Amino acid sequence: MSEKMSKEEKKQARKNRKKMKAGRLAKREAITGLLFITPWIIGALMFLAYPLITSFRYALNNIRITPLGMNFEYVGYENFTQVLLSDAEFPMQLADYVVSTIISVPIIVVFALIIAIMLNQNIKGKGFFRLIFFLPVIIVSGPILGMLNEEGAGSITAIDTQAITTSIQGVLPSSLADPISSIFENMVTILWYSGVQILIFLSSLQKMDRSMFEAAKIDGGSGWECFWKITLPNIKPMILLNIVYTIVFISNNEQNTIIELIKTSMFAGTQEKGYGYASAMAWMYSLIVVVIVILFAVLFMAKKDVYEKQVKKAKKAHKKELRQLKKIERRSARNAKKNARAGRV
Amino acid sequence: MRKKLLVLTLAMSMVVGLVGCGNKGNGNGGGGGGDSAAAVSGETEAKEINGITYNRATDLTDKNIELTYFHFDQNETVEYLADRFEEIYPNITVNPVYENVGTYNDTLTTLISNGESPDIIMFSDADAALSNFWVADISAYYDSDPETKELASTINECGLGCYSTSKRYAVPIKFFPGVMYIDLNVLKKLNVEAPSRNWTWADMIQLIKDCTVKDSSDGMPYYGCGFYNRLDSYYGIAAAQTIQGEFGFDGTDFDLGVWAVGEQEFAGLKQGGYIAPSSQTVEMENWMGDWEQWCGNSGHVALFTEAFWTFQNTWNTPTYHEQYDLDIVPYVVPAVSEEDAAKDHHTIATIDFGGITTACQYPREAYELLKFMSFGKDGWKTRIELYNDETQVNASGIALKYDVMPAPITTDSEIWDGYIEMYCKGMDETHVGYWREFFESCLQPIPYGWVSIAGYWNYCDQYFNKLGIHDLVDSGKGKAADYADEATEKANYYHAKAMLDYFGKSGYDVLSDEEIEKYETMEKENS
Structure with missing residues (x-):
């Protein structure tokens, strides 16, 4: 019986071993x-x-x-050459898009950061204000935004956009002046685009360790210094995230004239245009968007700070020292053995 | 294990969802199949519904079938017609699908690319329909149908819907005659005599000039013309009876020299202050005191180039009768030469076309439905019944008669008598006379280029509108004649290219070798 049991136990043990x-x-x-x-x-x-x-x-x-x-x-690359050579509208709009994106992305991100910092303060009705800044994301989207823009709600009425446009056009060539002017003309729209970015910054600000600020305050650091030395370095990865998000949002937005141009070409239904032509446009546009993203990523990629670099250097030196010490130990052990053998002889 | 199950369920549901959302395949198959008859036999049997006797075609299938009618027509009217068609042919279910004209082409393209092609479509852009083979050759049905011989003469003589080929791809669905509206009250106030009913283009220009009075006794300037359609579009057709389309198109070639005369004349009138200000302009604000106002309300404009539907939609409504002191009567668009003006002549008109798609499995039945919805006498009997009943209203509660009502394109006297009686309800004898006279003279319509000429829309999109020629000439920055030669070359190039693309070997393949050679030469010469 005991023999039988031990067999079963062995089997079970094998099974368990297999399982494990x-x-x-x-x-x-x-x-x-x-x-x-x-x-x-x-x-x-x-x-x-x-x-x-x-x-x-x-x-x-x-x-x-x-x-x-x-x-x-x-047709090979004919659609691409057609887009670039025979249709002047696309390259022109593409150039306008590049200029306006490069200008409007920092405006949106900086605005979002300022608002996030303000909303992070201890103020009454904090939730209400947060709601106000996030509301455009929910309500003002797609066709509604288009309708509001048509009614002139996209510009700040208190600002004399006409005067700004005229003065910009007096200084800059029209290829640069037009996209810059359009930013002033659509300032409200641009600011409406910052709802999600505010939320991202806010979450990152709330995660920050308050003790750092307390320590800085004890050491006599001003609010300004705290912002540059503590807040900004801590939320730097979020800045890049928001930049990428903003670029993608602006690029795919329905208000973007290039998207409208691609859509129009897609449904033109003629031999010259249609799905093929529109796809070529979309690919070229995507490449430009990717280049802009890379450009901003290179500029804002988080670099390791000096302290981390020094710690790493010190660790490396310490490891090297340890290796050398071990080497010395081994060498002295070998020498001791040699000496011992020589003594016996 | 639970996790695994959860993941598997998620993956499965996603795959099933994707398959469900995916291509349902082309339900219409290869098109032109089934047991649909190859021609119209002309044999009919009488069927009475609501007091109307219909000629029910007997050569249609007995099978239970469904036909999809994709349109941008007045929706309630189409639904009413569809119901009546189903009553006449109980085995045929009609599925009318309405799409707003602004998104019409986009939606139709998407549907077709998804393999959900309707059986019958309306279209106002011929290039999209032809370049993508949306519409099938319906010559066999059209040519064997006796009713098509009774259509407005230009439909067959100028091959409207044939696109310069020997085949027919489309039929006119909605017809809005070109019309010149004159406010007789303005003429009375200005003591200007009403023009002759056989007026010429020169008479019309003179009237516009005579009726423009800047320092009137009531302090509000009078204008000779309030425009919706440009006068150069009218002139391009009115100039000669050989013209079959806009920009001097004679069936093969364009000649914008004709257009340039009308364009320059219209620009001259604009620059000379003979044309009433448009809505939402500073000029309008200064004139009528309201940015949003419309010159049709002013009682200070003698002639209007408004659309046909403006009369019933606006001027013939009770509000207008009560509020404004207007007496609008229709005049036929004048011809340029006295000889042409003395008789019925070609005039521009708004016509929307429709056709049977190449995927339709029951083309004979679809043709019958298409006819019922467009030029067919039975369809028009139903329309007149519907328009007479002012309790039939659209989504806004307006009687269908006042909602972009078209005119019949058949010459059948019974239909026209019924239509005029319905149209002129409530008018006095004099005004009925004006309308009767107008309707008798409007049946030589020439549609706008984008519905009737291959390559026209591409030409406008790629060249004419891009240069902004209208604006340049209107503002005096350029002379129309300076653009005429190059614009003619470009128009001919785009037309020849379209003919080869759409109807050549890689298209419908209906052009003869001689025609192909002709268009190839034309394309080369004008490129």
Whole structure:
């Protein structure tokens, strides 16, 4: 009986050992993980990879959308050259977009930061003010924003935008003056775009350790100094995040004239334009957006601070010293052995 | 295990969702299939509904089928017509789908690219319809249908809907005749004699000049003309009877030399102060004291180039009769030469076309529905019944008669008598006479270029509108004649290119070798 039991026990033990094998566990965890990200993978393949590949295919073709299916005629890079050479509107609007984005992104981010800092203070009705600044994100979107702009709600009435526009046009060439003027003319719209950024900054400000400010205050640091030496370095990663978000938002916004131009070309339904032409436009536009994102990323990428660098350097030196010490120890041990052998001889 | 199940469920639901949202495939199959007849037999049987006797075609399928009618027409009217069609043909279900004209092409393109092509479509941009083979060749049905012989003469003589080919792709759905409205009260106030009913273009220009009085006794200036449509568009057709389209199009070539004369004349009138200010301008504010006002309310404008529907929509409404002292009567758009003016002649008109899509499985049945919705006598009998009933209203509560009501494009006297009686309800004999005379003279319509000429819209989009020629000439910065030669070359180039693209070997393939050679030469010469 006892022999039988021990056999069963052995079997069970083997099973348990199998179950507990580290490789299997890792494999199972990997599968579970994979299953968890499957919806995302499917989504990315269907809604990102597939449209990207399809739109690139479209860009290389002249497409007829017939009731019996889509007819493709391969034209190579003709759509791209057509967009650049035969249609002056796209390159012009693209140039306007680049200038206005480079100017309006810092305006939005700085405004969002200022408002976030103000909303982070201990003031009465804090929640109400936060709501006011976030409300445009919910209400003023898409067609409503378009209608408000048409009614002239996009500009600050107290500012004489006409005078600003005239003076800018007097100093700068029209290619630069026009996008800059349009920023002043649509100042309210631009500020309405900052709701999400305010929220991101606010969350980052609230996560900051208050003791740092207390310590700085004890050491006699002013509010101004605290902002530059503590607040700003701490929220620097969020600045980059907000910049990227703002660029993407501005670029995909319905109010963006290039989006409207691409849409118009897409549904023009003629031989010259259509899906292929619009896809070529979209690809070129995407490349420009990516370049702008890279430009801002390079400028605002968080650099390691001096203290961290010094700590790392010191650690490296310490490791080196340890290695040298070990080397010396080994050498002296070897020498001692040699000396001992020589003594016996 | 629970986690695994959760993940699997999520993944599955997503995949199922995606499949569900994906392409449903082209339900209409290859098009032109089924057991649909290849031509109109002309055999009918009488069927009476609501006191109207309909000629029910007997060569339609007995199967239960559904036809989708995609349109930007007046929605309540189309739904009423669809219901009546279903009563006449109980085995055919009509699915009318309305789309606002502003987003019409976008939605239609999206539907078609998703494989959800309707069976019948309306369109106002011929280039989109032709370049994408949206509409099928319906010559076999049209040519064998006796009713098509009774249409307004230019439809068949100028091949409107054939696009300079020997095939028919579209039929006129909505017809709004070109009209010149004259306010007889203004003429009385200014002591100007009403022009002859057979007036010429020169008479009209003279009237505009005579009726422009800047220092009037009542302190409010009078203007000769209030414009909605540009006079150069009217002139381009009125100039000669050989012209079959805008910009001097004769069926093959353009000649903008004709247009340039009208354009320059209109610019001269604008610069000379003979044209009433437009709404939302400083000039309007100074004249009528309100930025938003419309010159049609002023009682100080002699002639209007308004759309046909403005009369019923606006001037013939009780509000206008009560509030404004206007006496608007219609005049036919004058011809340039006295000889043409003395008889019925070509005049510009707003016509929306429609066709059967290439994916339609029951083209014979679709043709019958298309006819019912557009030029068909049975359809018009139903429309007149509907317009007579002023309890039938649109979404805003306005009787359908006052909501962009078109005119019949058939010459059938029974239909026209019914229409005029309905149209002129409440008018005195004199005014009925004006309208009757006008309707008798308006049946040689020539539509605007974008619905009737291949490549026209591309030309406007890529060249004419981009240069902003109208603005340049109107403001005096340029002379129309200086643009005429280049504009003619470009128009011919875009037309030739479109003809080859749409109807050449890679298109519908209906052009003969000689025609292809002709258009290739034309394209090369004008590129």
